[in-house]
C-alpha cells in the first residue's frame with residue numbers, strides 16, 4: 001500500500017505541534033514590539049530572552065553570546081564576513097575552510113576572495129572527514145579564521161570539532177563552525193570544544209523556517225552585517241521576529257532534550273537502510289559508516305541518474321534528495337560527493353535519505369520495499385548500466 005514518507009529532514013523538517021503552539025500567541029494576541037516599554041511589549045521581550053536562554057543552554061554558552069538571525073545562511077555570512085573585515089584590518093587576510101562546506105560558506109568565501117582575501121579549501125579524506133594534520137599545515141601567521149562544518153548536510157559526516165578547536169586555540173586563530181545540521185542531533189558545548197562562533201537554524205530541528213542564531217564568543221568583535229536599530233545588543237538590527245524566535249527556543253530545547261532517546265532509534269533505522277540498500281549490486285555508502293549523523297543515509301547506485309530516482313520515489317510517496325537540497329534543480333554533480341573522490345557519473349546516481357524522530361520503522365520497511373525495484377527498473381533502461389555490468 002502506498003504511503004507518504006518524508007525522508008528529507010536534512011533539507012527541512014516538519015514543525016512540531018508544541019513548537020507551533022508556542023508560536024501562536026506571538027502571531028496573534030502577543031504582538032508587542034519587544035523594544036517597546038508597555039506590558040504587552042514586555043511579554044514579547046521576556047519571550048525573546050527566554051528563547052535566547054534556551055539556545056545558550058543548549059550550546060553551553062551565555063545568553064549574551066547568542067544573536068538571533070534570519071537563518072543559518074545569514075549566521076554563516078555574518079561570521080565569515082565580519083571576521084574577515086575585523087581581522088583583515090589587522091593584516092590577517094587568510095581563511096581556511098573545507099571543500100565540502102555548504103554553499104552558505106563556500107559562496108561567502110568566494111565573495112571574500114573577490115575582495116582580496118585568500119581562502120584555502122582543504123580537501124577531505126575519502127570517508128568525508130577532515131585530516132587534522134592537513135588543517136594544522138594550512139594555518140599560517142596571516143590566517144584570520146578557520147571555518148569547518150560540524151556535520152555535513154549531504155553525507156552526514158561529523159568532524160572532529162573539539163580537536164579542530166584545540167588546534168585553532170593553540171595557533172591563535174578564530175574558529176567558526178556551521179552546525180546547522182548538528183544542533184539538536186548532537187550534544188555541543190562551545191566552551192569545552194573551543195568554538196568561537198557557531199551557526200544554527202531552526203528549520204532543521206522541527207522549528208520554523210526563517211530564523212537562526214549565531215553564537216559569538218564574548219570578547220570577539222566583528223562588525224554588524226545589518227545596521228539599523230539597537231536590536232540584538234546593537235549588533236543585528238531589525239524588529240525581532242518574536243514568534244519565530246520563540247519557535248526556535250522551543251525547538252532547540254525539545255530536540256536537545258530528546259537526543260538520548262531518539263539517537264539509538266535513528267541509528268537503528270539508518271543502519272537497517274544502509275545494510276539492506278548495500279545488498280543491491282554496484283552501490284556504495286558515501287561518508288563514514290560510524291562518524292555520521294544518526295539519521296543520514298547517502299548511497300550511490302551506479303548506472304542511474306539520481307533525479308530519475310527521486311521522481312520515481314516521489315510517485316510512490318517518498319520525499320528524498322539526490323544531493324544538497326539547496327542545489328536540487330541543478331544537474332551539476334554534488335560538490336560534496338566530488339570532494340570525497342566520487343567520479344561524476346557515480347555522484348550523479350546518489351540518493352540522500354535523512355530521517356528524523358518523526359520517522360518510523362514502517363517508513364523504513366516501505367522504503368526498502370519500494371526502492372530496490374525502482375533501482376532495477378532504472379538500470380534496465382540505462383545504457384550506462386549495461387556497460388557497468390559487462391565490466392563486472
Ligand code: PLP
Nearest residue numbers: 071072073102104153180181201
Ligand atoms: N549550512 C548547512 C550545513 C545547511 O545544511 C544549511 C541548509 O541546508 C544551511 C547552512 C543554510 O541554512 P538556512 O536554510 O537556515 O539558511
